[in-house]
Amino acid sequence: xxxxxxxxxxxxxxxxxxxxxxxxxxxxxxxxxxxxxxxxxxxxxxxxxxxxxxxxxxxxxxxxxxxxxxxxxxxxxxxxxxxxxxxxxxxxxxxxxxxxxxxxxxxxxx
Amino acid sequence: xxxxxxxxxxxxxxxxxxxxxxxxxxxxxxxxxxxxxxxxxxxxxxxxxxxxxxxxxxxxxxxxxxxxxxxxxxxxxxxxxxxxxxxxxxxxxxxxxxxxxxxxxxxxxx
DNA sequence: TACTACATGTAGACGGGCTACATGTAGCTG
DNA sequence: CAGCTACATGTAGCCCGTCTACATGTAGTA
Numbered sequence: 001x002x003x004x005x006x007x008x009x010x011x012x013x014x015x016x017x018x019x020x021x022x023x024x025x026x027x028x029x030x031x032x033x034x035x036x037x038x039x040x041x042x043x044x045x046x047x048x049x050x051x052x053x054x055x056x057x058x059x060x061x062x063x064x065x066x067x068x069x070x071x072x073x074x075x076x077x078x079x080x081x082x083x084x085x086x087x088x089x090x091x092x093x094x095x096x097x098x099x100x101x102x103x104x105x106x107x108x109x110x
Numbered sequence: 111x112x113x114x115x116x117x118x119x120x121x122x123x124x125x126x127x128x129x130x131x132x133x134x135x136x137x138x139x140x141x142x143x144x145x146x147x148x149x150x151x152x153x154x155x156x157x158x159x160x161x162x163x164x165x166x167x168x169x170x171x172x173x174x175x176x177x178x179x180x181x182x183x184x185x186x187x188x189x190x191x192x193x194x195x196x197x198x199x200x201x202x203x204x205x206x207x208x209x210x211x212x213x214x215x216x217x218x219x220x
Numbered sequence: 221t222a223c224t225a226c227a228t229g230t231a232g233a234c235g236g237g238c239t240a241c242a243t244g245t246a247g248c249t250g
Numbered sequence: 251c252a253g254c255t256a257c258a259t260g261t262a263g264c265c266c267g268t269c270t271a272c273a274t275g276t277a278g279t280a
Contacts, residue, residue, distance in 0.1 A: 003268055004236070005205050007117035010267080013212040026227050035215050036208045046268050048229055053267085069276055070227055089213055095115050096206060098146045102123040103199055105145050114267065117236060136258050156237050158260055163236085179245055180258055 001039055009095075010050060012088025013040075015059060015081050022063075022076035025051055051075060059084045111149055119205075120160060122198025123150075125169060125191055132186035135161055161185060169194045 017023065017031040029047055032040045054060045059081030062073050077085070127133065127141040139157055142150045164170045169191035172183050187195070 001205060001208065002118050002201070003234095005118035005201070007236085007267060008112050008115035009209055013209065016213050024227080025229095032212060035212045037211060039204070039208045040212065043269065043271095044228070045230080045270065045272095050267080052229095068226090071276090072227070091112065091115070092209060092213060094149070095111060098111065098149045099119055099123065099202060101147060102142060102145045102150065103126050103202060113237060113265095117267085120237080134258080135260095153238065153240095154259070155239065155241095155261080160236080162260090178257090181245090182258070 009092065010046075011054060011059075012085055012092060014047075014050060014054060015077060015085040015088065018060070018075055018077050019082075019085060022074050024072040024074045026072075028075070054081070119202065120156070121164060121169075122195055122202060124157075124160060124164060125187060125195040125198065128170070128185055128187050129192075129195060132184050134182040134184045136182075138185070164191070167194075 013032065014028060017028055017035065023031060025044075025048055028051070029042055029044075032042060051060065051062075055062055055075070059078060060075045061078050062075045065072050065074055123142065124138060127138055127145065133141060135154075135158055138161070139152055139154075142152060161170065161172075165172055165185070169188060170185045171188050172185045175182050175184055
């Protein structure tokens with residue numbers, strides 16, 4: 001998958017994986033990898049800055065903990081994040097409809 | 111629609127509208143606007159550079175003409191462009207599956 | 221000891237879509 | 251005629267999210 005295809009679509013995906021359970025960064029990476037069937041293998045240089053951005057924006061809240069001698073920063077969805085996730089989903093639906101309307105207009109074959 | 115959502119998805123959309131008939135830039139803008147139901151209103155600073163990029167890459171070929179005293183640069187799909195369009199479509203399908211697998215995993219309600 | 225998995229993070233490059241500007245023709249209306 | 255809108259193409263430079271590459275450290279295992 002091309003790099004910039006992701007642009008603008010990553011945020012709602014991150015919010016989605018922490019919707020029902022708070023996760024730390026590494027676990028978020030794994031969750032994305034699993035939910036995408038192995039396609040979404042984010043480099044740390046993408047994920048961690050994104051998480052900080054989302055926290056700064058108020059969509060995520062984080063908390064440090066130590067598990068098995070390793071420090072974890074666990075993120076959970078805020079109420080603003082919940083709204084943002086809902087918005088992101090409907091924006092995705094709209095975007096998808098636009099792309100498909102252009103790529104495969106009614107009556108097109110291939 | 112957010113600006114960078116488009117990133118990486120515009121190229122196949124442009125190729126798609128010139129698939130069956132060559133069009134000039136302005137007409138491509140109108141075709142995108144129409145196929146998207148009014149959602150895809152590209153600024154000229156997006157479309158024209160994109161067309162040149164696609165031509166430089168060998169996916170489009172252009173030709174000048176004059177219609178009603180106005181100069182037009184008409185673009186048509188090359189055979190490489192046709193392949194690229196097919197690739198772009200299947201990449202879109204893959205991308206879409208990834209996003210939806212993350213946003214709405216099996217068993218999710220909202 | 222060395223390697224892998226776990227875990228977090230930054231600096232700087234890259235590039236495509238954006239705003240804003242520049243240029244010109246054709247046709248309509250007051 | 252003057253002024254406006256639609257038609258038509260184009261560039262310069264900004265913006266910013268994702269990327270590569272690097273840095274740091276713990277735990278477990280071969």
